[in-house]
Amino acid sequence: MADAVELEVGGRTVRLTHPDKVFFPERGFTKLDLARYYAAVAPGILRALRDRPTTLERYPDGLTGEWFYQKRAPKSMPDWIPTAHITFPSGRSADEMCPTEEAAVVWAAQYGTLTFHPWPVRRTDVDRPDELRIDLDPQPGTDYADAVRAAGELRAVLDEFGGLRGFPKTSGGRGLHVFVPIEPRWTFTQVRRAAIAVGRELERRMPDHVTIKWWKEERGEKIFVDYNQTARDRTIASAYSVRPRPHAPVSAPLRWDEVPDAHPRDFDLATMPARFAELGDVHADMDDHRWSLEALLELAAKDERDHGLGDLPYPPEYPKMPGEPKRVQPSRAKKPKPAEES
Structure with a gap:
C-alpha cells in the first residue's frame, strides 16, 4: 500500500x-x-x-x-x-x-x-444570495418519477413568473434540485419568500402530487417543496458532489430534455467522468445569467393579500422569526376548549 x-x-x-x-x-x-x-x-x-x-x-x-x-x-x-x-x-x-x-x-x-x-x-457579499434553489423532495410512497412530474410544472411556473430559467440536477438520491441564478440584491428572507411562493403555486396546480407542508405528518405521498433550504445557513449538495451512499452516486447536472429519461443511479463516481469528458459541464453557462425575483415576490404579496397566506415555519434550530406562525407540530398543538353551553 x-x-x-x-x-x-x-x-x-x-x-x-x-x-x-x-x-x-x-x-x-x-x-x-x-x-x-x-x-x-x-x-x-x-x-x-x-x-x-x-x-x-x-x-x-x-x-x-x-x-x-x-x-x-x-x-x-x-x-x-x-x-x-x-x-x-x-x-x-x-x-x-x-x-x-x-x-x-x-x-x-x-x-x-x-x-x-x-x-x-x-x-x-455573503448576505445577498445569487441563486434561488428549489428542492423537490420525494416523500415516502413517491420516487424520482414523481419529482420529474413536479419539475416539469416547476419549469412552467418559473417561466410564467419572470421568465426565469432553472438548471436541474439529480440530488444523488431520489429527488431533483433546480437552481435559478438571480440578481444578488435580495436578502435570504426575501429569497425564501420567493421559494414559498413557488411552492404554493405548484401546490395549487398539482394538489394531489405536491405539498409545501412543513410537518411530515401532513405531507402524505407527495413531492415536498422544501422551501427552508433557502433559509440562511441551509445548503444543498453541489453539482458533481459525491453522495454518502453505498453505490457512490453523484449529484448530476442535467439538461431539461434529459430529466424525464434520466435515473439517479445512472450517475456515480465511475460513470460521471466519462459523461463529463463527452459533454462537459451541461450547466456551464449558468453564471452567464441573472434573473429578477420581482414577479415571484409580487406573487407572494398577492398570496398574503388575497388568501391570507403569510410566512411558514422555520427549521427548529432557528430563533423565532418576525411574522412566523407557531412552530408547533399540528398533532401536538393545544386544541381550543369547546365553548360552554349557556
Whole structure:
C-alpha cells in the first residue's frame, strides 16, 4: 500500500496520503478513486463552488466510519484557498473555505470530503444570495418519477413568473434540485419568500402530487417543496458532489430534455467522468445569467393579500422569526376548549 501519491490539478500539486484506503466498500472505490473523480470533473464542480463559502461533509475513514460537517476552514488549509466570514442564525460566525481553483476540491478530498455544500452567496457579499434553489423532495410512497412530474410544472411556473430559467440536477438520491441564478440584491428572507411562493403555486396546480407542508405528518405521498433550504445557513449538495451512499452516486447536472429519461443511479463516481469528458459541464453557462425575483415576490404579496397566506415555519434550530406562525407540530398543538353551553 502506497503511503502517498501526488496529483497534478490545475497547475498545483496535491499530496494524497493513504490513497488505497477504501471509501466505498460495496464498490471498492478508494480515496484515490475519489480524488481522481474530482480531478476529472474539476471544471464543473469549481463552477458550482467558485467563491462560495462551502461546508465540507467529511468521512475521513470512508463511508463506514465516523463523519461530520466541517463549517470552519481547516487549520491545515493552504493559503491559496481563500475564506469568507459568515454568520449563522445562532449569532455565531466562522471563516469558511471558498474554492477558487480546481485543486481546492482535490485538496478537500484528501481530508475525506465526499460532499460539498456551498452557500448560495459569493464571498464578496455573503448576505445577498445569487441563486434561488428549489428542492423537490420525494416523500415516502413517491420516487424520482414523481419529482420529474413536479419539475416539469416547476419549469412552467418559473417561466410564467419572470421568465426565469432553472438548471436541474439529480440530488444523488431520489429527488431533483433546480437552481435559478438571480440578481444578488435580495436578502435570504426575501429569497425564501420567493421559494414559498413557488411552492404554493405548484401546490395549487398539482394538489394531489405536491405539498409545501412543513410537518411530515401532513405531507402524505407527495413531492415536498422544501422551501427552508433557502433559509440562511441551509445548503444543498453541489453539482458533481459525491453522495454518502453505498453505490457512490453523484449529484448530476442535467439538461431539461434529459430529466424525464434520466435515473439517479445512472450517475456515480465511475460513470460521471466519462459523461463529463463527452459533454462537459451541461450547466456551464449558468453564471452567464441573472434573473429578477420581482414577479415571484409580487406573487407572494398577492398570496398574503388575497388568501391570507403569510410566512411558514422555520427549521427548529432557528430563533423565532418576525411574522412566523407557531412552530408547533399540528398533532401536538393545544386544541381550543369547546365553548360552554349557556
